[in-house]
Amino acid sequence: MKRMTLWAVLLIALIGVIVCAAMMWRPSIQPLNTPVTADATKIERGARVVEQGDCAVCHTRPGGAYMAGGLPLVTPFGTLYTTNITPDWGTGIGNWPEEAFVRAMRKGVSRDGHFLYPAFPYVHYSRMSDADISDAYAYLMSVDPVQARAPENHMMFPMNFRPLVTFWNLLFLRDDPLVPVAGQSERWNRGRYLVEGAGHCSSCHTPLNFIGGEKSSEHLGGGLVDGWHAPALTGMTQAANPWTPEQLVAYLRGEVAQGHGGAAGPMLPVSLSMAQLPQEDAEAVAEYILSLKADITPPASSCVAASPEPIKPDQREGAALFAGACAGCHGGGAPMRTIDGRPGLSVVSAATSDSPRNLIKTILEGIPLSTRAPSHYMPPFADALDDTHIAALAGYLRGQACAAKPWADLEKTVTTIRHEGEPK
Amino acid sequence: MITLNVNGKDHQLDIDPDMPLLYALRNHLALNGAKYGCGLGQCGACTVMVGDKPVFSCLVPAAAASGKTVRTVEGLGSADKPGPLQAAFIDAQAAQCGYCIAGMIMRAQALIETVPHPSDEQIREHMAPNLCRCGTHMRIFSAIKAVVASGVKP
Numbered sequence: 177m178k179r180m181t182l183w184a185v186l187l188i189a190l191i192g193v194i195v196c197a198a199m200m201w202r203p204s205i206q207p208l209n210t211p212v213t214a215d216a217t218k219i220e221r222g223a224r225v226v227e228q229g230d231c232a233v234c235h236t237r238p239g240g241a242y243m244a245g246g247l248p249l250v251t252p253f254g255t256l257y258t259t260n261i262t263p264d265w266g267t268g269i270g271n272w273p274e275e276a277f278v279r280a281m282r283k284g285v286s287r288d289g290h291f292l293y294p295a296f297p298y299v300h301y302s303r304m305s306d307a308d309i310s311d312a313y314a315y316l317m318s319v320d321p322v323q324a325r326a327p328e329n330h331m332m333f334p335m336n337f338r339p340l341v342t343f344w345n346l347l348f349l350r351d352d353p354l355v356p357v358a359g360q361s362e363r364w365n366r367g368r369y370l371v372e373g374a375g376h377c378s379s380c381h382t383p384l385n386f387i388g389g390e391k392s393s394e395h396l397g398g399g400l401v402d403g404w405h406a407p408a409l410t411g412m413t414q415a416a417n418p419w420t421p422e423q424l425v426a427y428l429r430g431e432v433a434q435g436h437g438g439a440a441g442p443m444l445p446v447s448l449s450m451a452q453l454p455q456e457d458a459e460a461v462a463e464y465i466l467s468l469k470a471d472i473t474p475p476a477s478s479c480v481a482a483s484p485e486p487i488k489p490d491q492r493e494g495a496a497l498f499a500g501a502c503a504g505c506h507g508g509g510a511p512m513r514t515i516d517g518r519p520g521l522s523v524v525s526a527a528t529s530d531s532p533r534n535l536i537k538t539i540l541e542g543i544p545l546s547t548r549a550p551s552h553y554m555p556p557f558a559d560a561l562d563d564t565h566i567a568a569l570a571g572y573l574r575g576q577a578c579a580a581k582p583w584a585d586l587e588k589t590v591t592t593i594r595h596e597g598e599p600k
Numbered sequence: 601m602i603t604l605n606v607n608g609k610d611h612q613l614d615i616d617p618d619m620p621l622l623y624a625l626r627n628h629l630a631l632n633g634a635k636y637g638c639g640l641g642q643c644g645a646c647t648v649m650v651g652d653k654p655v656f657s658c659l660v661p662a663a664a665a666s667g668k669t670v671r672t673v674e675g676l677g678s679a680d681k682p683g684p685l686q687a688a689f690i691d692a693q694a695a696q697c698g699y700c701i702a703g704m705i706m707r708a709q710a711l712i713e714t715v716p717h718p719s720d721e722q723i724r725e726h727m728a729p730n731l732c733r734c735g736t737h738m739r740i741f742s743a744i745k746a747v748v749a750s751g752v753k754p
Binding site: 239493496497499500501504505553554555557559560561562565 | 616617618619620639640641642650651653654655656658659660661662663664721725729
């Protein structure tokens with residue numbers, strides 16, 4: 177009897193191993209023998225899809241060749257390097273048939289059968305239409321091939337064992353198409369398709385759980401990316417400083433959004449991508465996002481500065497630093513405000529948000545110059561101001577924007593944020 | 601009173617704490633190497649070093665520079681005895697109108713002090729915030745490369 181139980185346990189274990197192995201195995205797809213070609217209209221459509229998907233934002237490293245990869249992505253589970261998606265035969269996707277590209281986009285599996293890490297947002301690309309994925313393939317296969325191999329990933333155990341991604345996929349990968357919602361306008365549905373599909377907005381704007389999956393219960397409720405707070409996209413019309421469609425369209429396209437700050441941090445390249453797209457894409461995205469309501473009115477509503485707040489004694493140092501370092505652009509009489517119509521800092525989300533993170537990040541890093549759109553520019557102050565000064569500055573600006581709710585522990589926060597992302 | 605340590609010397613200045621460092625250097629210490637260009641941190645003509653970092657002195661309030669070591673182009677050498685970078689800029693005839701040069705030299709100085717053998721890409725990336733409207737970038741670049749190649753510590 178004992179013997180039989182032992183055999184049964186072994187048999188069940190064996191079946192378990194076989195089932196797991198089967199789940200973790202994906203076949204290789206036969207490589208192409210000859211390069212593919214496509215007609216110019218299809219390639220042009222694909223260029224638009226690839227821009228909507230922000231592919232180049234991750235697959236081009238600063239100073240590197242277009243789509244040749246090599247950008248490090250620091251995740252809680254280790255560092256990944258983006259891959260070369262130019263049609264180079266040996267190091268890119270030159271020998272990938274369309275079938276392999278579709279599988280990567282929809283299932284997160286590479287041509288040779290290995291699992292791709294979910295930093296590649298296939299959980300969102302899987303919701304795209306067949307036509308868009310096919311066009312994106314045609315475009316990517318038409319860009320200049322570049323020979324470049326991505327550096328080795330440094331993932332920690334056990335996530336360095338790629339087949340485990342199969343279990344992650346069971347939890348987070350859905351590939352049912354986005355069916356248009358009846359009763360909503362065509363533009364709203366188009367916006368939803370762009371936001372939830374190619375645009376993969378929730379990759380940054382939804383909080384992640386401990387295994388790096390999006391918390392579906394807090395969809396688009398705000399997240400953290402590269403040390404920047406990605407604000408909630410829900411309730412943007414309910415905020416203390418509500419957004420209009422015109423403002424959001426301008427913001428999304430890297431232009432001046434009257435009454436709001438400009439795109440910075442990881443959102444800057446996204447806005448530069450959107451600036452390349454027809455305005456109707458940004459209009460659709462704005463219509464969908466502004467229709468998303470938050471459950472409660474955000475408490476930020478107490479942050480309404482009707483008139484300049486009196487400067488408290490402990491804010492005098494910050495006020496002097498503002499006058500010397502910031503007022504040339506952000507002061508009331510600065511040309512950036514009087515000519516360009518940019519708002520004062522007391523209404524921008526970086527100053528009215530519950531967290532000082534984005535204000536501190538912007539002061540430290542500035543906003544880099546870009547040649548792709550009118551965009552914004554701010555010099556970095558990391559080397560010019562120390563943590564005490566930045567804390568004083570942030571304290572003063574917060575006092576002007578939201579006197580009722582001062583930020584606590586500013587100097588410590590500045591020090592922490594300054595050293596985040598540094599090699600340990 | 602604000603205390604500024606500039607080129608190794610302490611100065612007590614009766615100035616407002618919000619005065620940009622550039623104005624203190626030029627108007628109160630007669631150090632006119634650093635230039636006022638845009639006043640917005642976009643051109644780099646005002647670049648000096650605070651500690652071991654290059655900064656736009658038009659955007660550094662004097663109060664923020666107090667207690668730190670400030671270095672300007674005057675601290676690297678004189679017309680009679682130019683420092684290595686200054687000599688290399690003269691040899692390469694890197695100045696046309698010259699307005700950007702003090703800032704260029706100070707930014708290059710900061711690079712060579714922290715990265716003794718920068719690559720061409722590192723030099724280009726590091727120097728990018730400083731503009732030259734005359735277009736002598738290639739001469740500026742070759743002057744910096746000459747100092748790097750010579751191995752002389754500027």
